[in-house]
Amino acid sequence: MNIWQLPVFLVLTSNVSPFQFGELFQYVDSHQQEYVETLRDWVAVESDSSDMLKRSDLHQMMDMTAEKLRAMGGKVELVDIGEQELPDGQKLALPKVVAATFGSDPSKHTVCVYGHVDVQPAKKEDGWSTEPYNLTDINGNLYGRGASDNKAPVLAWIHTVEAYQALNQDLPVNVKFIIEGMEETGSNGLEAMIVAQRDTFFSNVDYIVISDCGWLSRRPALTYGTRGNCYFFAEVEGPKQDLHSGVFGGTVMEPMTDLIGILDTLISPSGKILIPGIREAVAPLSDEEWKMYQDIEFDIESYKNKMGVDQLMYSSKVDLLAHRWRYPTVSIHGIEGAFSGSGSKTVIPAKVTAKFSIRQVPDMDPAVVKKQVTDYLHSVFAKRKSPNKLKVTMIIGAKPWLADTKHPLYTAGKAAVKRVFNVDPDLIREGGTIPIARTFQDVTGKSIIMLPIGGFDDGLHSQNEKMSRYNYIEGTKLFITYLHEVAKIKKTPV
Known part of the structure; x- marks a missing residue:
């Protein structure tokens, strides 16, 4: 039995924080109920971007996000990205994008965190065991639409900045936020906004972090690719x-x-x-990739049980992962x-x-x-x-997106996971599509990492979506540690 097969309470007690992060980690632990209540408030807003009748809720969600960042002293702007034309010709205002900045020290790296606060549709009668817009804590799991995708990860990044501020500690890097409200329906208007602000908001950004993804198993992961x-x-x-x-x-x-x-x-x-x-255009699976897939923690029987099927198209772990991801x-x-x-x-x-x-x-x-x-x-x-x-x-x-796992961003990610969870992360790809990653890469030319904290069983886009309290709180500690690790990357003179 390895650490990821142990009960969660045993994992929690075995997690030893390095001394230099002790005060920050203690702050997070002592404020975890406050974090849960904030998530409850956010989940209560039915920010379904696909439902035109809930557009006012979506605007409210963006205002709440902006106000939260303003209250922390950030330089915050609600960026107008125009209108959405409906099939009947009617035009509807798109939710404004929240752009926020904390710190402007030119001697430090600047990290831009991307996230979204819109959600997929959800109704109790769809098969939910709880009210989807009333965050419900059952055995340490926080059930609610948008809890994992993507409200808790966005809040975990916000809590990261809050912790430094509360303890009067300088952020090790400058932090920027780009938070949108149309990701679930195609990020309408966002690409044009990124292009328009390439030489302003993004001009001093060194790295972009996306936490709109999840782990493959109970082992933490770093994501380096998505399919188009x-x-x-x-x-x-x-x-x-x-x-x-x-x-x-x-x-x-x-x-x-x-x-x-x-x-x-x-x-x-x-x-x-x-x-x-089609098949002729696909980059062949390298020996290095094969070895990487072989070492990833992935249980085929659990995968089958999760879907409720008796047979898969492939019987080996490597074949399944390869056909799921690449x-x-x-x-x-x-x-x-x-x-x-x-x-x-x-x-x-x-x-x-x-x-x-x-x-x-x-x-x-x-x-x-x-x-x-x-x-x-x-x-x-x-x-x-x-x-x-x-x-x-x-x-x-x-288009698909692919990062270099040998980039310093991934070295920093590995070190942060090791410090917080005391294990090495799996390096994984996503079978789904996150178009904004490729947009950021093509438009800004910045390096990107996907740093997930969502669990493998969170039920994204499905009934009974959840974020575990453990992942939410320890994920905040991961982000705190990650900023320290990124600060160690040698800054290239301009």
Whole structure:
């Protein structure tokens, strides 16, 4: 049995703080209930960015965030990023982005922390055991929508600055915050804001830290890569209106049949992508990566139990991790226009639209993937000799992000994890997409690290999302320690 299989209370008692961090850590421990209550206040705000009727709640959440940072003496600005145009042509104000600065010592590094305070939709009737917007503490787990994604990590960074201030200790680095309210729906307006402020707010930033991710197991982790996402609509249109299958069935070539037929050519039952050129563009798995995956803590049986399945597509840990993180995948998400209500309806839909995505990895390019998918589906469709019309559209083309694990930011991360948790972190990648990481990298040219504190079982985007009190409090200590480690990085003269 290793340390991560021990009960949480044993892990807590075995954690010894180095002397130089003792006072800061003691402050965090003595204020943990206050931190939980602040999280409770934040979770209570239904900042669902996908629900236009809750836009006022989202504005309130941004104001609360700004006021919290102002009360700490930060230089805070609420940056207007414009409006969002709805499908009906109506325009709605986007939530302002919070930009805050603590410290401006040119002799110190400047670290910019990115986070978001909007959340996914949640209702009790969706299957929650507790009220999703009422933070509920059960056996040390803090249940509530947004608790892990991403309100507790944002607050942990804020508590980090607060602890230094309360003890009259200088921050070892200058700290900036960029906190948005539209991450869950695509970060509308944020890229333009980053471009506009590249030579102002970001001009003196040395490093960017993102904590919008989680651990793979009970072992702490540092994240160094995410997959991109190419999201497609494939529309097949035939008759001018829906038809009765008894009257017209057998006499027309049905759009749904065409659509199902071409979707079946995207991927094989074993998971092999059949679109020419996709697999050939993927960077091969190196021996170093294979060894890294082999050493990562990952329990296959727990993974299966978490999803409620009896069989996975691969049986080895390395194959599973590689196909989860660094190989592309095709997923079919739904069909619009098809009958989907309860009961029976003998209809032939006149127009149907499939929604599918391809998670992409280095060295794939969204523009190339768009052409490959479009050309392939049209060629497959042509072979059906159907009179129906096919239209393929790519609506998202987010690039993958990959960092150098030998960069000093990761050296600092390893040292911080070792100090706080007394273990070496796993170096992991995320199968999902965090487009803002690549945006920061491309626009600002700054180095980025993903430093997660969320647990592997937090249930992000799902029912019963939670952040454990342990991860929340010890995560704050991790951030405190990380700033000290970053301060040790030799500053390059300008």
